[in-house]
Amino acid sequence: MLKRIGFQEIFLPKLFPQDHNFRSASIDYSEDANLSIPSDDLEKLNGVNWYKPVAKEYWAIANRHFDVLFFIAHDLDAVANAARNFSGALIWRAYGLDKSLSYSQLLASSEEAFLALQRPEGPFFLGHAYRGIEKNESNFLASKAIYLPLGLNNAVVNDTWTGSDPRILFVCPEIGFNPYYKAIYEKFKKDFEGLPYVIGGAQPITVDDPSVLGFVTNEQHAENMKTLRVMFYHSQEPRHVHYHPFEAIRTGMPLVFMAGGLLDELGGIGQPGRAQTASEARAKIERILRGDTKFAEDIRTSQKKMLAAMTAERCEPYWRESFSVIREKLTQRRNLPPASNPRKKRIAVIVPVEYRGGSLRAAKLLATALCLGSQHAEDEAEVIFGHVRSDIYTKDDFKDLPDKVQVRPFDISHIDRYTAERAMKLRGFQDWSATSGTYIAFDDEIKLFLDTDLIVVISDRILHPILPLIPVVHVIYDYIQRYSAFATRELEIAFLNAAHRANKVVVTTEFTRQDAINFAGVPAHKVIKLPMLSPNFSKTKRVELDERDQSFIWTTNANPHKNHRMALEALAIYYEELDGRLKCNITGVRTEKLLSGAVSHLKDAQDILRRSPKLRKNISSLGDMPDSNYQKLLSRSQFLWHPGLVDNGTFSVVEAASVGVPSLSSDYPAMREMDTQFSLGLTFMDPNDAFDMAKKLKLMEENTEAMAARLPTSTTLALQSIDELAFGYWKAVSEWL
Numbered sequence: 001m002l003k004r005i006g007f008q009e010i011f012l013p014k015l016f017p018q019d020h021n022f023r024s025a026s027i028d029y030s031e032d033a034n035l036s037i038p039s040d041d042l043e044k045l046n047g048v049n050w051y052k053p054v055a056k057e058y059w060a061i062a063n064r065h066f067d068v069l070f071f072i073a074h075d076l077d078a079v080a081n082a083a084r085n086f087s088g089a090l091i092w093r094a095y096g097l098d099k100s101l102s103y104s105q106l107l108a109s110s111e112e113a114f115l116a117l118q119r120p121e122g123p124f125f126l127g128h129a130y131r132g133i134e135k136n137e138s139n140f141l142a143s144k145a146i147y148l149p150l151g152l153n154n155a156v157v158n159d160t161w162t163g164s165d166p167r168i169l170f171v172c173p174e175i176g177f178n179p180y181y182k183a184i185y186e187k188f189k190k191d192f193e194g195l196p197y198v199i200g201g202a203q204p205i206t207v208d209d210p211s212v213l214g215f216v217t218n219e220q221h222a223e224n225m226k227t228l229r230v231m232f233y234h235s236q237e238p239r240h241v242h243y244h245p246f247e248a249i250r251t252g253m254p255l256v257f258m259a260g261g262l263l264d265e266l267g268g269i270g271q272p273g274r275a276q277t278a279s280e281a282r283a284k285i286e287r288i289l290r291g292d293t294k295f296a297e298d299i300r301t302s303q304k305k306m307l308a309a310m311t312a313e314r315c316e317p318y319w320r321e322s323f324s325v326i327r328e329k330l331t332q333r334r335n336l337p338p339a340s341n342p343r344k345k346r347i348a349v350i351v352p353v354e355y356r357g358g359s360l361r362a363a364k365l366l367a368t369a370l371c372l373g374s375q376h377a378e379d380e381a382e383v384i385f386g387h388v389r390s391d392i393y394t395k396d397d398f399k400d401l402p403d404k405v406q407v408r409p410f411d412i413s414h415i416d417r418y419t420a421e422r423a424m425k426l427r428g429f430q431d432w433s434a435t436s437g438t439y440i441a442f443d444d445e446i447k448l449f450l451d452t453d454l455i456v457v458i459s460d461r462i463l464h465p466i467l468p469l470i471p472v473v474h475v476i477y478d479y480i481q482r483y484s485a486f487a488t489r490e491l492e493i494a495f496l497n498a499a500h501r502a503n504k505v506v507v508t509t510e511f512t513r514q515d516a517i518n519f520a521g522v523p524a525h526k527v528i529k530l531p532m533l534s535p536n537f538s539k540t541k542r543v544e545l546d547e548r549d550q551s552f553i554w555t556t557n558a559n560p561h562k563n564h565r566m567a568l569e570a571l572a573i574y575y576e577e578l579d580g581r582l583k584c585n586i587t588g589v590r591t592e593k594l595l596s597g598a599v600s601h602l603k604d605a606q607d608i609l610r611r612s613p614k615l616r617k618n619i620s621s622l623g624d625m626p627d628s629n630y631q632k633l634l635s636r637s638q639f640l641w642h643p644g645l646v647d648n649g650t651f652s653v654v655e656a657a658s659v660g661v662p663s664l665s666s667d668y669p670a671m672r673e674m675d676t677q678f679s680l681g682l683t684f685m686d687p688n689d690a691f692d693m694a695k696k697l698k699l700m701e702e703n704t705e706a707m708a709a710r711l712p713t714s715t716t717l718a719l720q721s722i723d724e725l726a727f728g729y730w731k732a733v734s735e736w737l
Contacts, residue, residue: 005320009035013050020174023202037065052525053081056735063087076110083116089326090120091127096240104138112503115468118429123329130262133239140431146322152246155311157304160226161252166289168197169228171244176205184234191278225251230288233257249307254299256284267305272298345381345737346452350442353461354390357557357589358651363458364401365533369722371402373730386410386442410444420467427469439467454736462498471736474502478648479515496520508532511669512648528732531725534654542660543635545705551583553637555652558590563687564605567643570693575614578698582638584619592623635659639700645687649674658717662707664700678720681710
């Protein structure tokens with residue numbers, strides 16, 4: 001049909017999902033010979049699975065060469081991806097659904113796809129194959145409807161039917177696992193019990209019924225259509241019809257079908273083969289099986305009218321009319337004058353809770369990487385760093401951000417569902433409906449960050465959905481709740497929902513990637529792993545080993561997964577049984593509470609401290625220190641100790657390596673990954689065995705020089721610097737701009 005109305009260059013995707021929904025899919029490379037696009041571009045397009053979200057580089061090729069894209073909604077993430085990236089006309093090919101469903105309901109199951117199609121990159125249309133499909137849709141989809149009728153490649157009666165086999169042909173695929181088709185199969189068997197029949201249709205799961213043929217060759221199928229006496233078609237779906245009834249008409253086989261379905265709209269009303277009830281259908285079929293040739297001939301002669309509705313001659317005028325609308329929309333869009341002074345893209349990096357320590361540092365590193373990465377890509381973006389308005393922050397906390405990064409404090413505003421719906425409609429999302437009673441926005445007293453093109457949220461610690469006016473990416477460093485209970489069930493669900501609502505989830509270790517997929521249930525294609533970013537302390541002066549203090553540093557915080565009880569038990573063994581000679585300096589957020597604070601999960605650890613005078617004598621809790629002071633303390637330490645249980649790893653071991661200080665770390669997957677990425681030469685211990693921890697502390701004390709010799713050189717560490725990794729971060733995030 002496209003060729004009849006003037007399109008000669010048509011690209012057909014070569015890869016399609018291997019599942020039952022594509023049981024009739026067939027493709028070859030024959031159309032590639034008609035394409036005038038460069039062979040390199042064609043090779044890339046042929047290597048892509050277009051039924052999944054596709055990277056921008058491939059959309060850039062598609063946008064260079066094609067004006068129109070037809071798609072089906074096999075994967076709504078792929079639909080959203082196409083809507084955001086294809087600048088030509090998008091046509092959702094709608095072949096009709098069963099009467100319990102609509103395309104609007106289908107689209108509503110993915111807020112991302114729904115919003116993307118309301119604000120697509122190019123003009124969007126619902127290309128319905130049969131009249132009436134659009135009447136069952138929402139105002140939004142109905143307003144986008146164009147009629148592109150479905151026909152047959154060959155709609156001419158060849159009249160090869162003989163009817164020599166006195167059995168019914170009934171087509172019903174997927175009986176073994178699809179409840180919809182199983183119910184149809186069971187009803188057919190009940191209604192036509194005692195009559196001879198065979199059942200066609202692919203059966204991925206074998207059905208224990210000799211009348212079910214399963215898959216047959218084209219030759220056998222043609223023979224069945226030629227020789228079987230009559231076809232029964234069950235469907236009373238008003239907006240969908242199958243191919244095989246028309247195939248029967250084309251062959252000349254008598255067709256008995258149920259009234260009320262789409263065949264009525266295609267010329268079926270008044271046909272002698274039409275039946276109002278199952279008993280009427282049975283009676284008509286029995287006449288044909290008994291050899292009533294006159295009745296069979298009446299059906300065969302009259303049913304040709306339905307085939308006429310599928311001819312190219314009948315369909316072509318509608319296609320021409322609809323494509324004149326499509327061309328007009330494309331012309332209008334392409335004739336829009338370019339913005340006189342287009343602004344740079346803006347990305348907001350949002351810290352949604354009062355983070356300090358490693359979490360705050362990670363957020364600042366990310367903002368820095370995006371700033372540098374956009375510069376490396378020669379596509380410089382504006383990066384805005386947003387943090388909760390709080391007294392815990394000072395201007396000095398953000399002075400290590402690049403000068404070009406703007407810092408904005410904000411308050412979290414709570415928005416009721418009715419206000420949320422009004423706000424979405426004012427921004428052009430007319431059919432959006434709230435699914436939560438409360439939404440949030442980040443009130444920066446400017447524009448609630450709506451002057452940005454993308455929000456990147458550090459962590460999943462969001463209690464309510466973010467008002468989805470622009471795309472949101474979450475950077476999630478770990479799923480500690482899987483290993484250490486720290487929140488109520490309601491909070492855990494809220495955090496998991498944040499990840500599910502995200503357009504993308506970024507992680508920095510394979511350990512967390514697997515948790516995001518297998519624990520949080522985020523689809524694998526929505527999770528992207530990027531290298532861990534680490535601060536550079538290389539400007540800090542390295543202190544010679546023999547000039548360092550007789551101490552080591554334990555960086556931690558007051559959270560339960562930091563393993564305080566086992567750590568203090570190990571320290572007691574180190575000092576009391578192994579004659580440990582190095583003092584322990586404890587630093588980190590809220591570490592002043594470790595020794596004396598009234599924190600319930602620290603009670604056991606404090607009991608150990610009270611029982612051990614040697615332990616109390618040799619440890620000092622220094623609290624949360626300014627970076628400059630911490631760096632000096634770190635550089636003068638013999639080694640760094642990390643006895644935590646499980647998380648996404650700690651920057652502190654990389655910081656230590658950069659100033660020539662070795663580290664002793666708990667052994668868990670994220671730390672192993674970090675050791676490999678940065679070539680740290682870590683020494684590992686069992687965080688669940690206090691005696692092993694104590695022995696390793698003594699090992700570090702006695703072999704500090706040997707441990708320091710295993711540290712990476714500054715050149716090796718430089719390969720993992722922000723400057724080296726920034727472009728990869730920019731490339732991943734810019735997919736959403």
